[in-house]
Every structure is written in C-alpha cells, then in structure tokens.
Amino acid sequence: MTERLFEPLQVGGVHLKNRITMAPIYLGYAGEGGTISPLLLEHYRMVAQGGAAMITVENATVDHPGGSGSNRTIRADTDENLEGLSRLADEIKKQGAAACLQINHAGRFAGVSSPVAPSAVDTFGRKPKPLDAGEIDAVREKFAQAAARVKQAGFDMVELHGGTGYLLSQFVSPRTNKREDEYGGSPENRMKFPLEVLRAVRAEVGDFPVGYRFLADEFLPDGLTTDESAPFAAALADAGAAYLSVMGGTYESFMLPEIIEKSKTEGYMADLAAAIKQHVSIPVVTAGRISSGKTAAAILEKGQADLLGLARVLWADPEWPEKVRQGREDEIVLCDPSCQDICMQLVMKGKPAYCPQWEPSKTRKMKDLFQ
Numbered sequence: 559m560t561e562r563l564f565e566p567l568q569v570g571g572v573h574l575k576n577r578i579t580m581a582p583i584y585l586g587y588a589g590e591g592g593t594i595s596p597l598l599l600e601h602y603r604m605v606a607q608g609g610a611a612m613i614t615v616e617n618a619t620v621d622h623p624g625g626s627g628s629n630r631t632i633r634a635d636t637d638e639n640l641e642g643l644s645r646l647a648d649e650i651k652k653q654g655a656a657a658c659l660q661i662n663h664a665g666r667f668a669g670v671s672s673p674v675a676p677s678a679v680d681t682f683g684r685k686p687k688p689l690d691a692g693e694i695d696a697v698r699e700k701f702a703q704a705a706a707r708v709k710q711a712g713f714d715m716v717e718l719h720g721g722t723g724y725l726l727s728q729f730v731s732p733r734t735n736k737r738e739d740e741y742g743g744s745p746e747n748r749m750k751f752p753l754e755v756l757r758a759v760r761a762e763v764g765d766f767p768v769g770y771r772f773l774a775d776e777f778l779p780d781g782l783t784t785d786e787s788a789p790f791a792a793a794l795a796d797a798g799a800a801y802l803s804v805m806g807g808t809y810e811s812f813m814l815p816e817i818i819e820k821s822k823t824e825g826y827m828a829d830l831a832a833a834i835k836q837h838v839s840i841p842v843v844t845a846g847r848i849s850s851g852k853t854a855a856a857i858l859e860k861g862q863a864d865l866l867g868l869a870r871v872l873w874a875d876p877e878w879p880e881k882v883r884q885g886r887e888d889e890i891v892l893c894d895p896s897c898q899d900i901c902m903q904l905v906m907k908g909k910p911a912y913c914p915q916w917e918p919s920k921t922r923k924m925k926d927l928f929q
Contacts, residue, residue, distance in 0.1 A: 560851040560882055562858045567611075567865065569841050570767025570800030572656050572714050574611035574865070577858060578879045581803065581845045581867030582616040582660045582717070582771070584627070585911040586904070587928075592622060592633035594642030597910065597927035599649050605872050606653035609879030613650045614658040614717055614769075614803070614867075618643075620704040621697065623670050625663035625725070628908065634661050634704040643711035651712070658715040660771060661704045663697055665725030666734070667809060676729050676751075677736040682810075694741065694751060697725070701755045702762040709766045715800065716763065718756060721771040723808025726752040730773070730790060731782045749790045756797050767800035774804050774830040777811035784833045795838040803843040803867055804831040821846070824853045832862035843867045849892055851882035870901070874913050891915050 564576045589595035606613050618634035619626040626633075633639045643659070650657035666675035666686040674693065675686035689697070701718065708716040720726040728734040729751040735742050741751050759768050772791060776782045791802055806827050811817050820826050827846030835842040844863035847870075848854050854866050872878055875891035882890075894915055901911035910928050912921050 560855045562855050563851065563866070563879075564883055567841065569612075569865075570715060570769070571765070572612075572767055574656060575654070576609070576611045576879065577865050578610045578854075579612040579843060579865050579867050580605055580610050580614055580872050581805075581843070581869040582614045582719075583869040583873060584616045584631070584905060585873070585901070586628070586630050586908065587910055588630045588632045590629055592619065592626065592629070592631050593639060594632070594646050595927070597924060598632075599646060600924070600927055601873075602646060603649050603653060605876040606650040606655040606657075608872065608876030609883065610655055610868070610872060612656040612658055612715075612865075614660055615646065615650075617660055617662045617719060618704070618708075620661050620663050620700040623668070624674065625665070625668055625697075625700075626670075627664045627667060628669045630908075631664075631669075634659065634707050635700060637707065640707055640711055643707065643713075647712040651714070656714040657712070658717055658769065659708045659711070659713045660717040660719050661701060661708065662719035663701070663725040665728045667724060675725070676734060676741065679734050679736065688737070691739075698751070698755050698758050702758040705759040705766075705768065706762050709763050715767040715769055716759070717769040717771055717803065718752070718759065719771045720752055721773045721803075721805045723773070723776065723810065726755065727773040727782070727808075730787070731776060732786070733776070733778065733780045733782075745786045745789065749793060753793055753797055756794060756799060760798050768798065769801045769803060770794050770799045772802040772804045772834065773806070773808070774834055775806040777807045777814070777817050781808070781811070784830065788834060788837045791834045792837045795840045799840060801841040801843060801865070802834060802838060803845070804834050804863070805845050806830050823847065824849055825857055828857050828862045831857075832860070835861070835863060841865055845869060847871070847893075851887055854882075873901075873911075874915055
C-alpha cells in the first residue's frame with residue numbers, strides 16, 4: 559500500500575524522487591547570530607541521508623534582528639552567511655535530496671523589544687509597531703534579496719514563510735491586520751502584500767522555483783479560515799508559486815487545549831490541504847503528525863495532497879522513509895506525543911532541542927556539536 563509514497567514528482571521543474579519532504583522545524587541548532595553551525599549541518603545531513611526527496615530548511619530571516627525569532631535563527635539577510643548556506647545546500651544535495659530554504663520575517667513574533675507588524679495588535683502582552691508604506695517596501699525588497707542569496711548558495715528552491723502567524727500571514731489575517739490603507743480591510747487588500755512579495759521574489763530569481771508555506775486556518779474564533787484563505791491560495795498559484803505547503807494554527811492557538819488534543823491525531827491537517835487543493839493546480843504539501851506509512855499513503859490515495867511534509871517525525875527518526883519503503887516500520891523511532899513536547903520546551907528556553915526517544919549515543923553526539 560505504501561508504494562504511492564515512492565512515486566516521483568516534478569515540482570517547479572525540480573525532480574523529486576518520492577512524495578516525502580521534510581517540513582521546516584526550528585530546533586535552535588544554528589550558531590549564535592544565525593550562523594551555519596556544525597550541529598545544523600549534521601542534523602540536515604542525517605535527515606537528507608534518510609531518503610526524503612526534499613529537505614526544507616527552517617526559517618531563515620530576511621531582516622536581522624528585527625525579523626528574527628531568536629538569535630539562533632539562520633540568517634539569509636547578509637552575504638556574510640553565504641558560504642555557510644552554500645555548505646548547507648551542498649550537504650543536503652550530496653545525500654540525494656533536493657535542498658530548499660525557507661525565508662521569513664517574524665513580524666510581531668520577532669525576538670526584539672520593538673517588533674513590527676501590519677497593525678498594533680496585542681501579542682502576548684506587547685503591541686508591535688505598525689509598518690508604514692516605506693517600511694513595507696523595504697521588507698518586500700529584503701525578501702527578494704534573501705531569495706537571491708538562496709539561489710546563489712546553490713539551493714534548488716526557496717520557500718516563503720506564510721505560516722505559523724508570521725509577518726506574511728499577519729497581513730492576510732483579519733485579526734492581526736486592522737489597517738485602513740490599501741493593505742487592509744477586504745480580503746483582496748489583506749492578501750496584497752504577500753502577493754507582492756512573491757512577485758518581487760520571482761522577478762529577482764527568474765525561473766528558480768518559489769514555494770509558499772501556507773496558513774489555511776488560524777484555529778482561532780476571529781482568525782483566518784479557509785473561506786478567505788482558499789481564494790488567496792488560488793491567487794498565489796496564479797502569481798507563480800511552485801507549490802503550497804499547507805498548515806494550520808499559530809503561536810496563539812497551538813497551546814489551546816482543543817488544538818493540543820487535535821494535534822495528537824495522525825494527519826490532523828490533511829483536511830486543510832484537501833480544502834486548499836480544490837482551488838489550485840500546483841502541488842500541495844500537507845503536514846501534521848503523519849507518523850505511519852499507512853496514514854501517509856492514505857492521504858495521497860484520497861487526493862488530499864500531492865506531497866507529505868514530515869517535521870518532528872523525520873527529526874525523531876531520519877530513516878523513516880527507508881524503513882517504510884523496506885517494510886520495517888516496527889523499527890521506526892516515533893515522536894511520542896505523551897512526552898509533553900520536551901523538544902519545544904527546550905527551544906522556548908533558548909536551548910537546542912533533543913528527542914527523549916533518541917539513543918543516548920546520538921544525544922551525546924548532537925550535544926558535542928552544539929556551539
């Protein structure tokens with residue numbers, strides 16, 4: 559039944575050897591100041607070696623420090639990091655996987671004292687500064703410049719981070735965008751800025767594929783839902799996005815009891831991908847605790863998505879693809895939802911994440927590489 563997982567697919571002109579991709583996940587592995595550390599290189603080498611077709615590297619900032627989530631967020635805003643980014647792309651590609659780098663501006667979730675956002679909406683007890691017209695233009699240009707560095711570094715694709723409640727999705731959301739100018743109000747106005755960013759990036763990088771991490775539903779009563787996000791998905795496809803990597807939730811909804819419970823279910827975001835897929839003809843990636851080959855194959859068979867985005871599943875066991883392909887699922891080291899998200903608790907404290915399911919020798923090795 560899992561044969562479908564290992565069918566090839568062309569995405570933006572890039573050949574993917576199967577339908578398994580690594581979805582981006584921040585683990586705190588970059589060096590201080592966002593450099594490419596030995597730990598980061600080893601992490602992505604192991605995952606790429608495990609058999610996934612495409613590795614999407616996490617959240618590289620287009621604007622440091624104002625757009626960075628932390629001081630260990632990878633930097634794509636400076637040529638000084640270009641050599642490290644090139645080593646990272648090369649390490650992934652040497653293992654036989656396509657290399658993609660996600661670029662981002664954290665907006666109101668940036669780890670600075672005075673973050674910026676579309677509007678001054680309370681964010682865990684602080685209010686960001688609304689971006690003015692000139693600042694919006696500058697951020698758009700920074701996305702384009704960062705994408706050019708991604709291409710120059712040798713990656714196969716770039717992904718714009720429009721998920722998790724970060725800046726691009728803050729413009730689209732009716733709860734975080736209260737603007738009264740051309741970038742606020744109607745759904746068409748709220749989607750204007752991320753569409754401009756996509757077009758500016760594509761103009762900068764030419765035929766280099768540009769994917770989009772897509773927030774379909776904020777899981778909040780006054781937030782974005784598929785009623786508004788589906789037309790936005792169609793607009794992104796029309797503007798030339800190579801694929802949409804669909805997800806749900808933001809930092810303000812992830813910790814809600816009902817969402818925590820929902821997230822324990824395998825493939826719990828597949829319905830969001832299916833809803834968006836109805837509106838586009840480009841490939842759609844789905845994520846959300848897809849831990850078994852059976853669930854992964856069923857999602858593809860039902861036509862809910864074209865590709866699978868595995869994050870913590872591949873982090874816990876990079877060999878997941880090969881073990882599924884060889885019928886050795888009983889050997890997979892599974893992410894255990896009952897561990898109370900120890901990995902994310904470490905990240906929130908500014909520490910590198912480690913999985914309690916790992917063998918002690920692997921944990922020691924990763925800790926030895928931490929800078």
